[in-house]
Amino acid sequence: MNGLEKLSKLSAKPEMQKIWEIQENKKKLNSCSFHEFKLNSDRQFNNLYICQNCKGTVTEKLWYEQGIAHAQKKEVLHGKKA
Numbered sequence: 001m002n003g004l005e006k007l008s009k010l011s012a013k014p015e016m017q018k019i020w021e022i023q024e025n026k027k028k029l030n031s032c033s034f035h036e037f038k039l040n041s042d043r044q045f046n047n048l049y050i051c052q053n054c055k056g057t058v059t060e061k062l063w064y065e066q067g068i069a070h071a072q073k074k075e076v077l078h079g080k081k082a
Contacts, residue, residue, distance in 0.1 A: 028056035035068075037061050 029035070032054035040050045040057075049061045058064045 025056050028054040029058070032056060035065075 029051070032051055034053060035056075036052040037049040037058065038052055040048050046059050047061075049058050050056070051058075
């Protein structure tokens with residue numbers, strides 16, 4: 001079995017599919033210039049929010065937004081942002 005055959009078998013596994021989905025979601029979120037999250041779930045816990053602009057998803061919207069705000073403050077404090 002060559003490397004390509006091994007890779008194709010790995011990529012068919014559910015774990016590899018989930019990793020790929022997470023990476024794609026992260027790319028969407030990181031490339032978005034402005035998130036506008038809307039609730040897309042009626043679950044009591046672990047709700048899913050979808051950005052209306054990039055279609056990226058988060059489950060913990062509050063923590064995600066606080067992390068972004070914190071990163072922006074750090075950039076301002078270290079002179080990276082005007």
